[in-house]
């Protein structure tokens with residue numbers, strides 16, 4: 001069954017026909033996204049791609065994700081890092097006991 005409306009590749013949402021202009025229709029870009037600069041559109045597409053990555057990544061997706069972690073756009077970099085660390089958590093430091101002691105001490109300060 002097909003979903004109603006059209007998919008906008010920039011914001012990643014299904015929107016009603018009237019949200020697309022004639023040109024945007026073919027390009028799969030809704031009116032509100034069409035008003036964005038090409039750079040912003042490209043960034044938004046990348047962000048959507050990052051958000052829609054499956055939990056289990058293919059080799060190509062991992063290398064793509066790693067490249068995005070070095071992207072020149074800070075938002076893309078931050079999101080890529082988040083997505084990467086969600087799947088490949090960095091090693092936890094084992095000095096958490098010290099932190100707990102510190103917190104306990106603070107509790108007694110009046």
Ligand SMILES: [Zn+2]
Pocket residue numbers: 008009010011012013029030031032033034
């Ligand atoms: Zn859109």
